[in-house]
Amino acid sequence: SQKIEQNSEALNIQEGKTATLTCNYTNYSPAYLQWYRQDPGRGPVFLLLIRENEKEKRKERLKVTFDTTLKQSLFHITASQPADSATYLCALEGRRALTFGSGTRLQVQP
């Protein structure tokens, strides 16, 4: 069955550094992949979508890569700020809706 894995351990980094989060998937060949941000007590917020024929996508300080051979996406936040602290969710397109990973919590220390 389809499986999406994100590092369940929180990622702690210093302000100004680059945060890199990983999303791995198996038994799956998605046409695109998405990243969302979720703050405690709130709904997820869409960040980026990358298609299978795109290797890399950027938006301001965010960068996403999509390697369909490795079945992996990397999500980077450069020049991280304490306001970037949140849980980041990877989502793959499924039959009719999105299938989400369990998320990785990022904590940026000032």
Added chain:
Amino acid sequence: NAGVMQNPRHLVRRRGQEARLRCSPMKGHSHVYWYRQLPEEGLKFMVYLQKENIIDESGMPKERFSAEFPKEGPSILRIQQVVRGDSAAYFCASSPRDEPYEQYFGPGTRLTVT
């Protein structure tokens, strides 16, 4: 342009009661998705609806749960005879197209069953 609205934000029900969760999609969006999130777990798809149609309910338990999206008014997720295991955050999302492109989520309804 108002975002996705959900109400109530918090709902407390005793075991055996009914819970009704409402979702108004973003203006212009005719596709609605319901997800459930248990503590420390990811979002799990429940049901996908368009106006007056259930497109995919493969993620919804077959008993006690139902959903609708009438021609007029909000989408409703209904849970009958709630049990403690139904306690979770229920999120609604909407999109303007019939593929799961980026989805816009509401703030969620936190259901607590006592």
